[in-house]
Amino acid sequence: MATSTSEYQHDEPSSPALAPWERFSRWLHCVCIVVFDLELGQAIEDVYPAEAELSTSEKRNICYLSFPDSNSAAMGDTQFHFRIRSDRRLELDSSEVLVDRDSPAVLKPDIAHYYGFVYFRQEKDSTSKRGYMQKSVVLLSRLPYVKFFSVISKTVAEGYFEHGMVSIESSCHDIDQWRLPIPGRTLQLPISGKVLQIRIPSKKDKPGAVSSPEVYGQAIPAVTIVSSVQDVDSFSCLQPVLPHLNVLWELVLVGEPIVVMASTPDICATTVQALINMIKPLKYASxxxxxxTIHDNEFKEYTTKTQAPPSIILGVTNPYFAKTLQHWPHVLVVDSCSNPGLSSTIKRTKNLKGLTTLDTTPGLYTKYLPTMKEDKFIIRRLLKQVPPGTRPQEAQNAMLTRHFLEQTQSFIIPLERYITTLMPLQKNISPWKSAPNLKPFDVEEFIRSLNKAGPQLTSDIKGNWQTLYRKFFKSPNFDGWLRSRQAEILEALQLRQIEMMGAADITAYIKGKAEVEIVDLILRLKDKLVNIKCNNSNVSISEVTRHRLTEHLIFVVSILPPDLQGILKNI
Incomplete structure (x- = not known):
């Protein structure tokens, strides 16, 4: 989606001058250098900036997740990402509130987790007892910008391996000069002598819209355009299991526990992200x-056989998991696949006990009975290349992304249509009372509505939609969607109520009101204005409404006795 020049030139949100590293912290928490020592094991060698706080458990997790979980002697570089729980939930300030409020659900800052973007290098080193050097550069962020930070981590890491910590310091100072990642902006971001251009997606964008490659402002040489902040190479990792795409979409949609097994961390991490992306624009809430890895704090929790696995998607590479996770209901085995024709010969199996090593044939090992029939058309389109291998990978990914986007939208549209019927009538919204709540979501009422307004209106896929919705209603994904939509609608109702208050005849309203009622009105007006000024509210108020509310406040205070006016000024 294209962005206007005026949008690109928009100033930062009005706020006090940002302190050193504040701009940096909107993008990254820190950069870690992690080394493998034969005697000490994995250890964090450096953290930049040094002021960045990391708990002992966070450091431990970063150390173990920064290296491939295998004894491979292969030389070279590997990139992948991980996600860990943070010991401190992110407290949003005014600019972060803007990012959170205006971002699509799948791109909001993760207040409870860190994403780690790893660039791992292994090369021969005669000075090491092991005979080779193993070191990782890790970028830690709250933003789920997987593709963007993969590009950044490569740039930062290559500079570090050539020039050392001075390059890390230089890159971090570049990032500290970047404009804030406000949704809707197109940004040119200088780093290590390069300039990257990205557009931060906004929830106002049309789903599936592609960022414009247009460069704004003066022409800058060697601008590298990053076309997406989050999309990954879904086709490459899902190619070995193409016949099971629809089943995988269902499993992710209804929040079933899934283990993704691969031989390398880059393949398993990309596959997990591809699964998460399958249900966009719906946010995966589990x-x-x-x-x-086996060193994770939750390892025992996930491998125990005394309770059912939680709603989670795990990406693993250690062969040990093939034995310890056989009780999981759904295991997806993937790896690189150079033969497109292989996909059509793989069969889904219900036998999990045969899964003992990561050398198992790629496929989906599950007892799940899908509610929807397979969409063979998309599989044929993805496999049809004349001659073979000539269709660009970007085109394959775009085709796959579009397919799942349309399928998920067909599933969501009836939900969106139904939730609008739960909204209060316009006549029930008063400028002088709190905005009314929505009616409760009635599952049975919604199911009855599917005959006339179900997904069959926009989707050609056949199956039992009612059963699929009932499974979805039991999942964290439904709870996450419902809470988010309820919050957005309530904010819209609050905005409407505030606008009505600003446009109302204040003189007529307070006529005949007791002094205590007038004081209560003043306190409510002051509370709304203070929250708006401090950006404590997600409700975006126009300057006209803000001015009218201020005028209302001044007028109402003026009619009170002087002594009471003095008291109210100090509240």
Whole structure:
């Protein structure tokens, strides 16, 4: 989606001057250098900036997740990402409130987790007892910008491996000069002598819209355009299991526990992210770990057989998991696949006991009975290349992304249509009372509405939609969607109520009111204005409404006795 020049030139949100590292902290928490020592094991060698706080458990998790969980002697570089729980929930300030409020659900800052973007290098080193050096550069962020930070981590890491910590310091100072990641902006971001251009998606964008490659402002040489902040190479990792795409979409949609097994962390992390992206624009509300090791704090919780696995997607590479997770209901085995024709020969199996090593044939090992029929058309389109291998990978990914986007939208549209019927009537909204609540979501009422307004109106996929919705209603994804939509609608109702208050005849309203009622009105007006000024509210108020509310406040205070006016000024 294109952005206007005026949008690009929009100033930062009105706030006091940002302190050193504040701009940096809107993008990254810190950069860690993690090294493998033969005697000490994994250890954090450096953290930049040094002021960045990390708890002992966070450091431990970063150390273990920064290296491939295998004894491979292969030389070279590997990139992947992980996600860990943070010991401190993010407290949003005014600019972060803007990012959170205006971002699509899938791109909001993660207040409870960190994303780690790893660039791992292994090369021969005669001075090491092991005979080779193993070191990782890790970028830690609250933003789920997987593709964007993969590009950044490569740039930062290559500079570090050539020039050392001085390059890390320089890159971090570049990032500290970046404009804030406000949704809707197109940004040119200088780093290490390069300039990257990205557009931060906004929830106002049309789903599936592609960022414009247009460069705003003066022409800058060697601008690298990052077309998406989050999308990954879904086709490459899902190619070995193409016949099971619809089943996988269902499993992710209804929040079933899934283990993704691969031989390397880059493949398993990309696959987990591809699964999460399958249900966009719906946000995956359960936990997910793109890369998970036996050293994780939750290892015992997830491998125990005394209770059912939680709603989570785990990406693993250690062969040990093939034995310890056989009790999980859904295991997806993937790896690189150079033969497109292989996909059509793989069969889904219900036998999990045969899964003992990561050398198992790629496929979906599950007892799940899908409610919807397979969409063979999309599989044929993805496999049809004349001659084979000639269709660009970007085109394959775009085709796959569009397919799942349309399928998920067909599923969501009836939910969106129904929730609008739960909103209060316009006549029931008063400028002088709190905005009314929505009616409760009635599952049975919604199910009855499907005959006339179900997904069959926009989707050609056949199956039992009612059963699929009932499974969805029991999942964290439904709870997350409902809470988010209820919050958005209530904010819209609050905005409407405040606008009505600003446009109302204040003189007529207070006529005949007791002094205590007038004081109560003043306190409510002051509370709304203070919250608006401090950006404590997600409700975006126009300057006209804000001015009218201020005039109302001044007028109402003026009619009170002087002594009471003095008291109210100090409240």
């Amino acid at each position: 936990d997910f770990r793109p890369y998970f």
